[in-house]
Amino acid sequence: MSETMVRVSNVYKSYVRGKQKVEVLHGLTIEIPKGDFVALMGPSGSGKTTLLNLIGGLDRPTSGEILVGGQRIDQLSGNALAKWRARNVGFVFQFYNLMPVLTAERNIELPLLLTDLSAAQRRKSVAVALEVVGLSDRARHKPKELSGGQEQRVAIARALVSDPTILICDEPTGDLDRKTADEILGLLQVLNREHGKTIVLVTHDPKAAEFARRTLHLEKGQLLEQAAA
Secondary structure (H helix, E strand, O other): OOOEEEEEEEEEEEEEEOOEEEEEEEEEEEEEEOOOEEEEEOOOOOOHHHHHHHHOOOOOOOEEEEEEOOEEHHHOOHHHHHHHHHHHEEEEEOOOOOOOOOOHHHHHHHHHHHOOOOHHHHHHHHHHHHHHOOOHHHOOOOHHHOOHHHHHHHHHHHHHOOOOOEEEEEOOOOOOOHHHHHHHHHHHHHHHHOOOOEEEEEOOOHHHHOOOOEEEEEEOOEEEEEOOO
8 A cells, every 4th residue: 555545744724713713733744545444533623524524625724735646636726626526535424415305326326417427327337336335126215215224325335436536434333323333334344455445434433443444543633643554
């Protein structure tokens, strides 16, 4: 894993709330190799989700550099950043954000509607994603007909369907029981080990972090320690 997928260099991030300036990240520097599976841990307010949003191109640093796959995403215009996200990032959140009126396969297809793929190509990509997450037999089911774990699998398939460079997971098992959570984390592990996906996972759960290759600890916007890969 020598090639660098993510390089965060001397990044500061602050927000203005009313008359108050809130400093979230303080000169943070992190490197994540291609094919890594990193868990980000730390107390609430430590900057985990802020860092995740910066890596995923959902937010911009106040200063510093962010490279993902060799691209300086902190310098992209809003439109260029949106296009970059669509091509390169798969997002998995705690809440599945599925469209209740659509079947699993239609929910998974949604990101592909922004591409130039034909309907036949979209169907093929959706079928592959469903197979990867083990839900081929649930393709025509709507979210209300699925369990929480199955809904999260659909959400993961939707994140995978465009073959992203990196998977960004923000507390993806926070709404699941232990057994189902472990199944979802095991799926992420398979995506990392067998499909080569680079994964960055934010979690409060030490058991969830054990599924990653290594854990980074944040506290008050700074890196506390970096466990060996």
